[in-house]
Amino acid sequence: MHMQAIETFSLTKRFRRVVAVDDLNLRVPEGGVYALMGPNGAGKTTLIRMLMNLLRPTSGHALLLGGDASRLRGKRLESVGYVSEAQELPDWLTVGAFLSYWRPFYPTWDVALERRLVSRFGLPEKQKLRNLSRGMRMKAVLAGAMSYRPRLIVLDELLSGLDPMVRDDLIQGLLDVDGEKTVLISSHDLAEVDSFASHVGYMDAGRLRLSEPVSGIHLRFRNVQVVCTTPLTLPQTPPPEWLQLVVEGRSAKWVEIGWDPERSVARARERFCIEQITSSAMTLRQVFLTMARADCTVDAKVKSQ
Secondary structure, three states: OOOEEEEEEEEEEEEOOEEEEEEEOOEEEOOOEEEEEOOOOOOHHHHHHHHOOOOOOOEEEEEEOOEEHHHOOHHHHHHEEEEEOOOOOOOOOEHHHHHHHHHHHOOOOOHHHHHHHHHHHOOOOOOEHHHOOHHHHHHHHHHHHHHOOOOEEEEEOOOOOOOHHHHHHHHHHHHHOOOOOEEEEEEOOOOOHHHHOOEEEEEEOOEEEEEEEHHHHHHHOEEEEEEEOOOOOOOOOOOOOEEEEEEEOOEEEEEEOOOOHHHHHHHHHHHOOEEEEEEEEOOHHHHHHHHHHOOOHHHHHOOOO
């Protein structure tokens, strides 16, 4: 059984009548890269601010590395690295001075790793932070957050608005650092997640709609198409695992959210006189668009591993 780096228990945050995070139960296993996805306004940042003890929950609670998130302060901060797109930086400092300022606060600071990250990110140490592009500013903060080798790294919209080359630099720099670590990264940008995340969660309207290993999502979400021997009509009661069912002439297609080769083919044959059936894997982008268009009826299929 995996140890959990992050656990939330019915975590809820209300701002007057607005429920930003709604009865959320999240499990982030140690040692993986968990991508928390969802549209703007889904509640991702509010969730992360509660995890970082920057916001007090309305109800419920969270654990970080086995400890209560509401007590994340002092020495416990040495185990957690946090980078947010909205972070305020001391713009008057140079990159070198910025990193030098951080060092004394963290006994585990690895100067050799810091040097490697500065080189890896191409950081101009003598330039002031205010004169850097947004991408370079994020690289500087990430270099600092990783140099003391935290066990948990939390990144809130780190990739937002960055060009593909900068995103790739940040991701590769993050993954190239050796040692045991868990990464939680929130984003509404699906472009890179498939290539580096081990687990993924999808939030919408404050609720966690899906949470499981990426490999599991690719196995159970499939585009299915059948060609039949006679013209088709829509079945009166299609299986709940079928979304976006479309029938045209002798063919039908749908998204299956619980694909199992034997069971799914048998289920299709019960409803259609099938001549040919094919299935194909879906990207995470296709999966999440399907969920959004289906009004998140996939809730019943949420898995947490």
